[in-house]
Amino acid sequence: MKVNRSNFLKISLLSAVSALISNCNTQSEVTAKDKALDDVIVIGAGIAGLSAASSLKAQGYRVVVLEGRDRIGGRIWTDRSWHGIPLDMGASWIHGVDRNPISALAQKFNLTTLPTDYSSNILYDREGNRLSDAAQDQIDRRFKQVIEQLDRLRKSMDAAEKPDISLEIAISEIIRKMNLDRYELEELNYSIATSIEHEYATDISDLSLFNWDRAGDLEGGDRLFPDGYDRIVQGLAGNLEIRLGQIVKQVTYSDRGVEVVTNRGKFQADRAVITLPLGVLKNGSVQFSPPLPSQKVKAIQALNMGVLNKVYLRFAQVFWAQNPHLLNYISTNKGEWSEFLNIAKYTQKPVLLGFNAGTYGISIEKLSDRQIVSEVMQVLRKIYGGSIPEPEAWLITRWGSDPFAGGSYSHTPPGASSADYDALAQPVVDRLFFAGESTSNQHPATVHGAFWSGEREAKRIVTLAKKT
Ligand SMILES: Cc1cc2nc3c(=O)[nH]c(=O)nc-3n(C[C@H](O)[C@H](O)[C@H](O)COP(=O)(O)OP(=O)(O)OC[C@H]3O[C@@H](n4cnc5c(N)ncnc54)[C@H](O)[C@@H]3O)c2cc1C
The missing domain is CATH 3.50.50.60 (FAD/NAD(P)-binding domain)
Known part of the structure; x- marks a missing residue:
C-alpha cells in the first residue's frame, strides 16, 4: 500500500x-x-x-x-465583533517567548506581539484603596514564604513516601502556624488566587502537592497579540x-x-x-x-x-490608571474579581479584561451577562468611585459549559x-x-x-x- x-x-x-x-x-x-x-x-x-x-x-x-x-x-478564539478591537477569548499569551514555536510562527506570519510586565500593576485593598509598594512587597514576601514552605513540605513527604495531598491541605497546614489576622489571610488568598489558581485554572483544593507545578517553563517573558x-x-x-x-x-x-x-x-x-x-x-x-x-x-x-473565564468590558473612555499592565484587587472572598488586564495599554481602546478561575469562575457561568456585569461593576465602583459609567458593551466566556472544550485547560x-x-x-x-x-x-x-x-x-x- x-x-x-x-x-x-x-x-x-x-x-x-x-x-x-x-x-x-x-x-x-x-x-x-x-x-x-x-x-x-x-x-x-x-x-x-x-x-x-x-x-x-x-x-x-x-x-x-x-x-x-x-x-x-478551538481554545484560540479571537472575537472581532467590536470592530477594530480584536479580543482573545481563549489564549492570550505566548508563555515564554524563547525557543517557543509560537514565537517562530508569529515571526513567520509577520505578527505584532507586545510584552506583558506582570510587575507593572496597582493593587487595591478590599475597600478599593490603593496599596503602597511597601505593602505590596510585604504581601509578596509572605506568599513567597508559603511557597518555600510548600516546597520543603513536599520534599519531606516525598522522602517519607507519604501519599499525595492537595495544595489546599498543605497550605492550610502552613498558614495555621503563621497566626495571620483576617486581613493578612485575605491578602494571602489574593496571592494564591492570582498566582496559582488563575494560572492553573482551578482551586488549590484540586491541585496535587507533589505534581501541581512539575511542567516546564520557557524563558523570555510573555507576549500577547494586539491584533x-x-x-x-x-x-x-x-x-x-x-x-x-x-x-x-x-x-x-x-x-x-x-x-x-x-x-x-x-x-x-x-x-x-x-x-x-x-x-x-x-x-x-x-x-x-x-x-x-x-x-x-x-x-x-x-x-x-479547570476553568478560567474572561470578562471584557468596553467603556466610553478610560477612567482607570492608563499605565500599569494589571489592576489587582484583594477581594473578601478568595478569587472574586482579583485581576484585571488593562487592555488599553495594548490597544489604546477603553477596555478592561477581568479573570475568574476555579469555583468562582465556574459559578458565574450560571449567571446572566447582566448579573455578571453588575458583580464586576460593584468591585470597580469600590475602586474608582460610584460615578464611573456602566460599560457600553461586554464579552463573557463560559468555557466550563462549552461542549467542545469542557473547561479551559488541564x-x-x-x-x-x-x-x-x-x-x-x-x-x-x-x-x-x-x-x-x-x-x-x-x-x-x-x-x-x-x-x-x-x-x-x-x-x-x-x-x-x-x-x-
Ligand atoms: C481562557 C483561556 C486562556 C488561556 N490562556 C492561554 C495563554 O495565554 N497562553 C497559552 O499558551 N495557553 C493558554 N490557554 C490554553 C490554550 O488555549 C490551550 O492549551 C490550547 O489552545 C489547546 O489547544 P488544543 O489543540 O489542544 O485544543 P483545542 O484548541 O481545544 O482544539 C480541540 C478542537 O477539537 C474540537 N472538538 C471538540 N469536540 C469535538 C467533536 N466532538 N467533534 C469535532 N471537533 C471537536 C474543538 O472545537 C477544538 O477546535 C488558555 C485557554 C483558555 C480557555
Whole structure:
C-alpha cells in the first residue's frame, strides 16, 4: 500500500490525485494507484490538530481535519465583533517567548506581539484603596514564604513516601502556624488566587502537592497579540482541508483502519489523530469502538479540566490608571474579581479584561451577562468611585459549559502525575494517535505544548510508515 516519498510525488504529478480521504457521503473514488501514503483524519482544528495536519501534509500525507465548531482555533478564539478591537477569548499569551514555536510562527506570519510586565500593576485593598509598594512587597514576601514552605513540605513527604495531598491541605497546614489576622489571610488568598489558581485554572483544593507545578517553563517573558491570536491558527491552516461543523460522535478502529462518524456523515482513513480536549474525552460525547484501553481511560479520569473565564468590558473612555499592565484587587472572598488586564495599554481602546478561575469562575457561568456585569461593576465602583459609567458593551466566556472544550485547560489533581499525561499521549494499535495540550507532560495547558504535541504525533505516524 505504501510507497516512498519520491514515488508519491511522481504519482501525484501524474494523476492529479482525487481526494484520498473518502467521505462516504460523497463517495469519492479511490483507486489503489492513488493510494501513496496513509490518509489521516485529524479530529479538531485547534492548534494541536492544525500542527499535526500541516506537518503531515508537508510530508506528503493527505489529511482532512474534522472540526465540530463553525470556526477553527478551538481554545484560540479571537472575537472581532467590536470592530477594530480584536479580543482573545481563549489564549492570550505566548508563555515564554524563547525557543517557543509560537514565537517562530508569529515571526513567520509577520505578527505584532507586545510584552506583558506582570510587575507593572496597582493593587487595591478590599475597600478599593490603593496599596503602597511597601505593602505590596510585604504581601509578596509572605506568599513567597508559603511557597518555600510548600516546597520543603513536599520534599519531606516525598522522602517519607507519604501519599499525595492537595495544595489546599498543605497550605492550610502552613498558614495555621503563621497566626495571620483576617486581613493578612485575605491578602494571602489574593496571592494564591492570582498566582496559582488563575494560572492553573482551578482551586488549590484540586491541585496535587507533589505534581501541581512539575511542567516546564520557557524563558523570555510573555507576549500577547494586539491584533488577535487567531492570526496564528489562520496562518497554520493555510490550504489544509478543514471541514467545519463536523461534530464527531463515534470513532471505530481496527488493524485495518479508522472510521469516524460525525453529525453529517462517515469518514474513513488509515489513521486518525485525535485532539479532543480532555473535557470532551471526560464527558463521553465521543464513543470509541472498541473502547479505549484501560490505561488511557484511567488517565482521562485522573487528570482534571479547570476553568478560567474572561470578562471584557468596553467603556466610553478610560477612567482607570492608563499605565500599569494589571489592576489587582484583594477581594473578601478568595478569587472574586482579583485581576484585571488593562487592555488599553495594548490597544489604546477603553477596555478592561477581568479573570475568574476555579469555583468562582465556574459559578458565574450560571449567571446572566447582566448579573455578571453588575458583580464586576460593584468591585470597580469600590475602586474608582460610584460615578464611573456602566460599560457600553461586554464579552463573557463560559468555557466550563462549552461542549467542545469542557473547561479551559488541564491540570494535575491530587494523586495524578505526568505519567497520566504520557498515558493520554499513547497511540492505540498504531491507528489512533492522541495530541492536544492534555497530552503534553512537559508543557500542558499551553498553546506551545499543544502545538508540539501535534508535531510529535505527525512524526510518530511518519516514523511508523517508514518502518512498515
Ligand atoms: C481562557 C483561556 C486562556 C488561556 N490562556 C492561554 C495563554 O495565554 N497562553 C497559552 O499558551 N495557553 C493558554 N490557554 C490554553 C490554550 O488555549 C490551550 O492549551 C490550547 O489552545 C489547546 O489547544 P488544543 O489543540 O489542544 O485544543 P483545542 O484548541 O481545544 O482544539 C480541540 C478542537 O477539537 C474540537 N472538538 C471538540 N469536540 C469535538 C467533536 N466532538 N467533534 C469535532 N471537533 C471537536 C474543538 O472545537 C477544538 O477546535 C488558555 C485557554 C483558555 C480557555
